[in-house]
Amino acid sequence: MRISIPKRISGLYKAAGVGVVCLILLLLQGAGRSEQQIPQTVFDQLERIRSEKKERLTRYFDGIQTTARNVKEDEVMVQFFETFRRGKTSDQEEYELDKYYVEQYGNFYDILFVDARGYVFHSIRKEADYQKNIFTSFLSETRLARRMKQERRDLFVEYEYYPSSDEAAAFFVVPLSKQAEQLGWFIFQCPINKVNTILTERRGLGRTGEVYLVNQERLMLSDSRFMEDSTILKLKVDTRAVRKALRDGVGERVIRDYRGINVFSSFERFELFGTSWVIIAEIDEDEVITEYYKKKEDLYRKEICRYLAYKPRGKHTSTHSVREMKRVDVNEFARAVPREILQTRGVATCTVIAVLLPGEFGYLAHIPPTDEIYISGVLSKLFLGEQSTDFWGELIERIKLFEVCSFRLRELEIAIIAPHDKSFAHAVDRILAQGIELSQIKFLYNPRAKGANVFLDMTRDSVEVEWYTDQSVFVECISEVDDLGAILKRIQHPGDGVRAAL
Numbered sequence: 001m002r003i004s005i006p007k008r009i010s011g012l013y014k015a016a017g018v019g020v021v022c023l024i025l026l027l028l029q030g031a032g033r034s035e036q037q038i039p040q041t042v043f044d045q046l047e048r049i050r051s052e053k054k055e056r057l058t059r060y061f062d063g064i065q066t067t068a069r070n071v072k073e074d075e076v077m078v079q080f081f082e083t084f085r086r087g088k089t090s091d092q093e094e095y096e097l098d099k100y101y102v103e104q105y106g107n108f109y110d111i112l113f114v115d116a117r118g119y120v121f122h123s124i125r126k127e128a129d130y131q132k133n134i135f136t137s138f139l140s141e142t143r144l145a146r147r148m149k150q151e152r153r154d155l156f157v158e159y160e161y162y163p164s165s166d167e168a169a170a171f172f173v174v175p176l177s178k179q180a181e182q183l184g185w186f187i188f189q190c191p192i193n194k195v196n197t198i199l200t201e202r203r204g205l206g207r208t209g210e211v212y213l214v215n216q217e218r219l220m221l222s223d224s225r226f227m228e229d230s231t232i233l234k235l236k237v238d239t240r241a242v243r244k245a246l247r248d249g250v251g252e253r254v255i256r257d258y259r260g261i262n263v264f265s266s267f268e269r270f271e272l273f274g275t276s277w278v279i280i281a282e283i284d285e286d287e288v289i290t291e292y293y294k295k296k297e298d299l300y301r302k303e304i305c306r307y308l309a310y311k312p313r314g315k316h317t318s319t320h321s322v323r324e325m326k327r328v329d330v331n332e333f334a335r336a337v338p339r340e341i342l343q344t345r346g347v348a349t350c351t352v353i354a355v356l357l358p359g360e361f362g363y364l365a366h367i368p369p370t371d372e373i374y375i376s377g378v379l380s381k382l383f384l385g386e387q388s389t390d391f392w393g394e395l396i397e398r399i400k401l402f403e404v405c406s407f408r409l410r411e412l413e414i415a416i417i418a419p420h421d422k423s424f425a426h427a428v429d430r431i432l433a434q435g436i437e438l439s440q441i442k443f444l445y446n447p448r449a450k451g452a453n454v455f456l457d458m459t460r461d462s463v464e465v466e467w468y469t470d471q472s473v474f475v476e477c478i479s480e481v482d483d484l485g486a487i488l489k490r491i492q493h494p495g496d497g498v499r500a501a502l
Contacts, residue, residue, distance in 0.1 A: 046266035068172035156273035333365035439485035
């Protein structure tokens, strides 16, 4: 499908102009900080957020533990226990208990009333554990039953999958006695949702930061920011951060996380009621590098262009046949699906932007010098008037509306192709404004070429550029070019803290 853009369209791009307030950008703007301090500043901020989350978790559990333990002194609850243990209760009595539960014990998901034999003679929610014996029914294989068999004192039983509720649950177990006779137990079921809410609230964590909780079996006790389905007790996190936390207690380092992505990681093991958990705060290396570039873009875009201008290039020729391709002319962009090839020819003063989601789709845009990626001021834009275009704005609007959800923008691969660097700065700025990282962008640049032909090949999920000069023609593949994040790390000055840390 070929789309012609007769005039500038603002669309969603301008609506999205208000960027995310990013953790690392704030960190890197601190007055008087040397570049050697940058990685440690990132770690310090992660540690601060991690400590604040741990404190909130600890306060929450201390509060509900106190509530649970005090039930033995709650004469109303003790009376309810004895009344319901005798059986033949009225609807009014059940109503009164439910009302009292909401008013005094509403932080718990459920309360089980259990006799000395382990029989659940009453519960608030009356789920599958109601009127079952904890020690002899299907509940006998739960961690709750095993711990209660071993110990008769007050217990905290940490989170595991609890079949009656079909979700993760932890428990405070409180024995109830009268005149040295054990009457049974109050069992307070703790939901996971409050823990998950504390950890997944992401204020100050930018585009990619997250804090999560892991148990001693290395299973996640909160939901991942990056996965649609719940990861609670489903995702095993066996990273260097978890192993080091379980072994040494606390630390920080750049690691590969559970997604295989490089992250800055700050981690700590802590004890809660005899249970060891690991709390981890992380942010992607790509975001750190991108925000570092934004702070020093005037310096680094010149060095990136210089690096790419003089990089060695192999010489080989294209294997494409013009007859098997769709053509994209200047002032146009087109979409390709797998097994299709797009081409655009005669790129000299223009710029080409290619956007791919490998295996799914690609776009190729041939952008004229009147586009907003070239325009550096309001006066220039006013002077061009209706001749001005906004190809990147239209492309990203279309991709967001019809191609991918916002969280999948991180999967896009973007190539900027030009024999010049006139559009580089504004094009990169516009792309980064959408929450895309430097590591997703490649700049195929050759100032020694007179022009280029560009091929977007969805049979191979590749972009190829056929550079031509007066003497020769050769092809450069996108796979031969480093992404901008990798280039930035390579060309940083000696002593730069980010390079040293990574």
